[in-house]
Amino acid sequence: MDGVNLRARASLLAEALPLISVEEAARTFGAGPRAIEALGPVSFEVRSGEFFCIVGPSGCGKSTLLDLVAGFERPDAGRVLVGGRPVLGPDPRRLLLFQEHALLPWRSARANVELGLELAGVPRADRRERARGLLHEMGLAGFENARPRELSGGMRQRVSIARALAVDPDVLLMDEPLGAVDALTRLRLQDELLTLQRRGARPSSW
Numbered sequence: 001m002d003g004v005n006l007r008a009r010a011s012l013l014a015e016a017l018p019l020i021s022v023e024e025a026a027r028t029f030g031a032g033p034r035a036i037e038a039l040g041p042v043s044f045e046v047r048s049g050e051f052f053c054i055v056g057p058s059g060c061g062k063s064t065l066l067d068l069v070a071g072f073e074r075p076d077a078g079r080v081l082v083g084g085r086p087v088l089g090p091d092p093r094r095l096l097l098f099q100e101h102a103l104l105p106w107r108s109a110r111a112n113v114e115l116g117l118e119l120a121g122v123p124r125a126d127r128r129e130r131a132r133g134l135l136h137e138m139g140l141a142g143f144e145n146a147r148p149r150e151l152s153g154g155m156r157q158r159v160s161i162a163r164a165l166a167v168d169p170d171v172l173l174m175d176e177p178l179g180a181v182d183a184l185t186r187l188r189l190q191d192e193l194l195t196l197q198r199r200g201a202r203p204s205s206w
């Protein structure tokens, strides 16, 4: 079989397999009578390109579950697989966005978006262009040189989303990333995320 055929078969296989598989994963903190079952056994699959939401009351284990997929925590029971491989630790291909943005205050919006690209050794001109394009896409054209303190809460969150998209992760995990913005901004940003996703941006989970 030639290389093209093999590649086509490999990509068909990749589409058929779930990107994320959580199989009876559970996590308990502490031991004995004071043990807290943060997450009971849970199973689900997310396919590439899917927008998957986890909804539940405060304390039901949503953040714990995202930590397992991001690789910040390991399950006590069950398995978490990404791309068919067990998650053993954090990886830049699986990014977790937090409720509060984590921008570097001394860097401009553009320099914040460039951060991951800089670490990956992307040449200056390329990362500039990518950062500018993403900021534009997130409705932040003209704010490239603003520092985080000069931006509103919703704008800061958009910069952190742009920063995450800049490194083109396979999985973008979001832990209530819009929880800190007002209701109207949240609705608008939700729409923007869906539009980005429909246009072929990242498979996501939050």
Ligand SMILES: Nc1ncnc2c1ncn2[C@@H]1O[C@H](COP(=O)(O)OP(=O)(O)OP(=O)(O)O)[C@@H](O)[C@H]1O
Pocket (backbone or CB within 6 Å): 029, 030, 036, 037, 038, 039, 056, 057, 058, 059, 060, 061, 062, 063, 064, 065
């Ligand atoms: N590192 C930890 N050590 C001990 N207990 C923890 C730890 N992390 C989470 N828990 C407990 O696990 C349970 C689930 O917490 P988790 O943060 O996953 O909930 P959540 O669904 O994200 O809640 P919220 O909607 O309020 O963010 C809670 O009872 C919490 O106290």
Ligand SMILES: [Mg+2]
Pocket (backbone or CB within 6 Å): 062, 063, 064, 175
């Ligand atoms: Mg939480």
